[in-house]
Amino acid sequence: MPTTTEKRASTEATERKGWFRALYGRAGLSASVLAVLVPVALLAPLVAGEFSTVVGVEILILGLFALSFNLIYGYMGQISFGQAAFFGLGAYATALVCRAFQASTGEIGYFQFFFALFLAIPVSALGALVVGFFLVRLTGIYFAILSLAFGELLFYLVFSWYGFTGGDDGIQGILSPPFFRNSINYYYFTLGVVAAAMVIIWRITQSPFGYTLRMLRDNQRRAAFVGINVRRAMLLNFVIAGVFAGIAGSLWAPFQRSVSPALLGWMQSGSPVFMTLIGGADFFAGPLVGSMIYTALNAYVTRYTVFWPLTIGSIILVIVLFFPGGILSIIDSRLSGSSRKAEEPGRSGSPELANDRAVK
Amino acid sequence: MKTKILEVSGLNKSFGGLHATRNLDFALSEGDLDAIIGPNGAGKSTFFNLLTGYHRPDSGSILFNGENIAGRLPHEITRMGISRAFQISNIFPKMTAFHNVRSAVQAQMGLAFSLFRSADKSGNEQTEEVLSLCGLIEKREAMAGALSQGDKKKLELAIALAGKPKLLLLDEPTAGMSLEETQETMALVDHLNRDRNITVLFTEHDLSVVFNHARNITLLHYGRIIIQGTPDQVRMNETAQKVYFGEQY
Numbered sequence: 001m002p003t004t005t006e007k008r009a010s011t012e013a014t015e016r017k018g019w020f021r022a023l024y025g026r027a028g029l030s031a032s033v034l035a036v037l038v039p040v041a042l043l044a045p046l047v048a049g050e051f052s053t054v055v056g057v058e059i060l061i062l063g064l065f066a067l068s069f070n071l072i073y074g075y076m077g078q079i080s081f082g083q084a085a086f087f088g089l090g091a092y093a094t095a096l097v098c099r100a101f102q103a104s105t106g107e108i109g110y111f112q113f114f115f116a117l118f119l120a121i122p123v124s125a126l127g128a129l130v131v132g133f134f135l136v137r138l139t140g141i142y143f144a145i146l147s148l149a150f151g152e153l154l155f156y157l158v159f160s161w162y163g164f165t166g167g168d169d170g171i172q173g174i175l176s177p178p179f180f181r182n183s184i185n186y187y188y189f190t191l192g193v194v195a196a197a198m199v200i201i202w203r204i205t206q207s208p209f210g211y212t213l214r215m216l217r218d219n220q221r222r223a224a225f226v227g228i229n230v231r232r233a234m235l236l237n238f239v240i241a242g243v244f245a246g247i248a249g250s251l252w253a254p255f256q257r258s259v260s261p262a263l264l265g266w267m268q269s270g271s272p273v274f275m276t277l278i279g280g281a282d283f284f285a286g287p288l289v290g291s292m293i294y295t296a297l298n299a300y301v302t303r304y305t306v307f308w309p310l311t312i313g314s315i316i317l318v319i320v321l322f323f324p325g326g327i328l329s330i331i332d333s334r335l336s337g338s339s340r341k342a343e344e345p346g347r348s349g350s351p352e353l354a355n356d357r358a359v360k
Numbered sequence: 361m362k363t364k365i366l367e368v369s370g371l372n373k374s375f376g377g378l379h380a381t382r383n384l385d386f387a388l389s390e391g392d393l394d395a396i397i398g399p400n401g402a403g404k405s406t407f408f409n410l411l412t413g414y415h416r417p418d419s420g421s422i423l424f425n426g427e428n429i430a431g432r433l434p435h436e437i438t439r440m441g442i443s444r445a446f447q448i449s450n451i452f453p454k455m456t457a458f459h460n461v462r463s464a465v466q467a468q469m470g471l472a473f474s475l476f477r478s479a480d481k482s483g484n485e486q487t488e489e490v491l492s493l494c495g496l497i498e499k500r501e502a503m504a505g506a507l508s509q510g511d512k513k514k515l516e517l518a519i520a521l522a523g524k525p526k527l528l529l530l531d532e533p534t535a536g537m538s539l540e541e542t543q544e545t546m547a548l549v550d551h552l553n554r555d556r557n558i559t560v561l562f563t564e565h566d567l568s569v570v571f572n573h574a575r576n577i578t579l580l581h582y583g584r585i586i587i588q589g590t591p592d593q594v595r596m597n598e599t600a601q602k603v604y605f606g607e608q609y
Contacts, residue, residue, distance in 0.1 A: 203475075203476055203478075204475055204476075206478055206479055206480070207474055207475050207476060207477055207478065207479055208463075208466040208471040208472060208473075208474040208477065208479045208482070209472065209473055209474055209475045210479060211455075211459060211462070211463040211466065211479050212463065212466075212467070212472045212473070214452065214454075214455055214459070214463070215452050215455070215463050217454070218451075218452035218453055218454050218455060219450060219451065219452050219453070221414075221450065222446075222450045222451065222452065222519070224433070224434040224435045224438070225412065225414075225434050225435075225438055225443075225444055225446075225450075226435075226438060226463070226464040226467045226468075226519065226522070226523060227435050227438040227439045227464075227467045227468060227472070227523060228435055228467055228472050229433075229435050229472075230435070232473075233472065233473065236473065
């Protein structure tokens with residue numbers, strides 16, 4: 001989402017060289033990156049093996065999860081450390097419905113399967129509505145901590161409710177209809193859903209409501225004096241983000257064929273934070289790029305070493321210390337020729353929390 | 361007799377032991393261009409905060425076009441037609457000047473919660489008009505946080521104007537501005553008041569600005585009204601001279 005200045009500034013760079021540069025000059029970095037990624041995503045499973053296709057599905061699902069997180073972080077300026085709660089709610093909703101259908105026939109039909117996936121939307125929306133009702137009264141570190149607390153609350157609820165959720169055993173053996181058991185088919189299905197979700201998220205970020213979110217990010221107090229009902233706007237965005245996290249979760253359950261309470265836990269909530277920081281919170285495509293790096297590293301590094309947490313920790317450290325805008329901001333500044341110019345110039349720089357109550 | 365746009369009576373507000381607003385009675389008629397003056401801590405900003413819903417009054421009523429708005433929330437009051445520009449520029453630093461104003465315009469149009477239309481398709485003309493009016497059209501694509509102090513104040517005013525206010529409250533509109541910018545800004549305020557029929561109430565430390573532009577002046581001291589009147593009446597008042605003007609006037 002480039003502003004006109006950025007476009008103008010980079011049209012000069014366009015003359016220099018390269019079709020990517022030309023595209024970048026016209027459409028901005030996110031669109032250019034996505035233009036490169038779409039054919040890659042379409043062709044990848046045809047050339048890559050089974051394992052890479054599975055990794056591809058993970059990248060897409062977790063990428064959508066991270067995009068939902070960035071609606072709250074990059075666009076609204078608050079940090080949610082409990083986003084996995086809605087991912088988990090979506091996953092459990094789908095898993096429970098699938099299990100119920102399977103129990104009667106031992107199989108699951110296509111319509112039943114889609115119904116199970118769809119049910120993640122109202123369930124995660126309702127969860128986000130209840131949590132959000134309390135959360136939007138706070139900002140900054142308080143928002144972050146309360147989101148963590150609610151996330152853990154939902155985690156323990158699922159963890160200890162044996163009769164309904166299976167407790168820490170989770171739910172095993174979730175079936176999908178025959179067509180989706182092939183990982184390549186499931187990959188393309190996921191790609192379609194994630195792409196559609198991304199189009200909707202993109203539209204939202206470019207809508208008047210998207211700009212309302214940016215106002216909240218920059219200056220909540222002033223937003224109120226422009227006539228914005230701040231809490232209502234935050235709540236709506238929190239529910240939207242929760243729904244997309246829930247959709248991601250619903251895709252996850254039949255893909256993994258099992259769900260466990262860990263899907264709602266704080267470790268799971270950390271991954272979209274990492275992905276967004278790696279990719280770049282100031283860019284629409286940042287969380288997706290972050291998911292590519294994080295998920296692929298996770299998949300391939302763990303083949304060779306047990307030190308995955310150490311590896312990812314070091315990467316985060318380097319990015320936060322030396323490239324605080326994430327990978328895309330490095331590319332962006334190289335292409336635009338200026339030191340630092342974000343598409344969504346909200347959060348670049350240090351990841352400090354905005355707390356305008358401190359500034360009176 | 362012109363219609364009253366604002367009628368404040370018996371307004372009180374305390375913060376702990378500090379009685380910041382004491383039994384304030386105040387009125388504005390449609391088309392007024394009035395000023396509130398007073399030393400630091402006199403309660404000028406508190407008064408604005410009460411009028412715009414940032415603080416809830418302890419007691420008293422605030423009638424805006426006959427409707428009591430005391431205790432209403434800032435966004436409700438803004439939507440009713442009271443806009444406010446802040447003393448220390450209070451803008452959206454990581455958005456362009458254009459997006460600062462357009463987002464406020466779209467909020468005024470009732471689009472703040474519109475999810476699926478493109479933001480680029482509404483409010484552009486009004487945004488450009490407001491930016492031109494405030495002398496910012498050249499800097500429309502500049503990041504608001506990178507503007508000069510004076511331009512930030514202009515943007516502050518532009519955001520307030522985007523709300524199409526009937527009553528405009530300006531908290532030291534020229535603070536931090538050069539002499540030239542001060543003149544431009546006050547000429548704009550005069551124009552808004554005269555030609556666009558916006559009622560204006562402003563606070564200001566620069567007394568030449570106050571005496572040259574305000575038609576009525578209210579002097580506040582320790583949350584209380586010392587005197588209300590025309591510039592000449594206020595200038596001649598002995599108490600006013602003692603508490604505020606000193607030897608200057």
